[in-house]
Structure formats: structure tokens, C-alpha cells
Amino acid sequence: MEVVLLNTSRDNPLLVYQGYSYIQDGSYKNKIYWKCEHSRNPAIKCHARLHTDAVASKVIFISSQTHNHGRNACKLEIRKVYDDLKQCATTEQPMNDIIVRCTSKMSVEARKKLTKLKHIKRLVHYHRKKQIKPIAKETLSDANLLLTKTLKNESFLQYDSGEESENRFMIFSTEDNLHLLEDALDFHMDSTSCQFIVPDSFSKFCIFYVNRNNEFIPALYALLKSEVSYDLLFGRILMLIPNWNPLLFISDFEIKPTNSVRRIFPGISVIGSYVHYKRIIFQRLQVIIYHL
């Protein structure tokens, strides 16, 4: 069976074998260890693993643990298309030619699930721009280095618009948590301006939660210098997970992010969080009682 090596949306290696996808889990001498991409998904926790040779050209060992979930041929097909789009973006072909070439052989089922054309164009544009002017290492080193990696040495800082940026914003998440956000049909954003939480040079700290089995799991964090950055923030998250297409947004009653969400995801349902609703009522009551 053929081994296909792709890249994840964060440019980490992704091995596809027999309809399942695996992320790298270390290497030793002439072996690379791979684990199912759902290994750390709290709802699935799949323990399937395999080993390949040093260049990931053939599988040399498969663990006895089988996958506890089905193959997702559609998702893998879409991922392959994204990988092709990223590769082609670095060439000088016109945008429309790239999109037609990379999507023409897709199955009808996968095509239905493909993200909107404007998001695909944004992805190609982003990778084309990245090729011409890669993100400077200095930009990342401006951030607190402790926050660029997790304790497991995974990438945590996903984007930094740079210290010189007037509306600077930073995005923090892990590969697994970006998948959680991508797969979720709804998400909740909670933002705070509390001076004890937000670093001096920023004005807002936002946490994006996804609902998994009635538990809200923090999947992404963002720091914003100004509230005009929300459109840029959502646009950049879409570049990280182009297939993100939530149907429901649970708002914390902040007007600006809610308006941005409506602009970026036309037709999305927006509801207010009950916890924040109670908090607002309580704050208003305190003001009324104070003036009595």
C-alpha cells in the first residue's frame, strides 16, 4: 500500500497510509515514529501507531492497536488538494489556473465539503506572499520565547503580525487544537481587557472554546493591540484552518468581534452566552443599587 507524505496546514509532515493520517511522534536512528492524528483528540484518543524508514517511503512496523474510528477519505482528499494548492502557490501560474488544476480531479463528495472559493484564493495568496517574503525569524523572536513552544516542544505561536504592526495581534494554538476548532460546528469566544491578564502592549486577550461532549475546551488564544484587528484575526485563523466553517457562534456580547464573525461567516447563527448575560445583569444591578 502506497505511503503518501503531505503537510499539515502548519507545514508539519502528515503521513497518509491506508486511508488514515498520522503525525510524526519522534525518530530514532533510521526510523520515524508516527501516531494517528486523532491520538490526542479527547473525544477519540486513537492509539494506532506505525513506523516508517528514515525518509518515510515505506511502512516497516504497524502496532497491534487498530484505529477506533473510520477512515475519512473525504477529509484526506481535501487535505491533498490543500497541499497541492500550497505547492502550486509558489509557482508563477495564475491564481485561477492553480485552483482549476488542483481541484479538477476531486470527487463530488469532497468538492461539496471544500471551503468557499474566496477562502481558497486567500490560502493561495497567503502562500504565494509567504514564498516571496517569508516571515522573518526576528518577528517571532520579538514574542516572549517561552510562549512560542509548548512544554512538549510543539509550535504554540501560530502567528505574530510583528512588533512594528500598528494593530499587532498574535495567535497561539497547537496543531491538535486547531483541528478541534476546524472540526467543531460551533465556537465560543471570550475576551477580556483585564490589565492583570493582558500584557501592557496589548488591549485584549481572547480565548476560543469548542464544545466537545458538553465540555468547553480552549482551542486557541489571541492577543490584540486594538479592537480593529478582529477582521484580521479571523482572516488569519482561516488561513491556518481554511476549511473552518462554523455554523454557530456563542458570543460574550462584545459587539466588535460579533460583527467580525458575521462578516467573515455570512449566515452564521449568533447567540449570547448565558454566563455573560448573567454577569452583565449583575453588573447593571450593582450600578443601579449604587445610585439608589
Ligand SMILES: [Zn+2]
Ligand atoms: Zn486513528
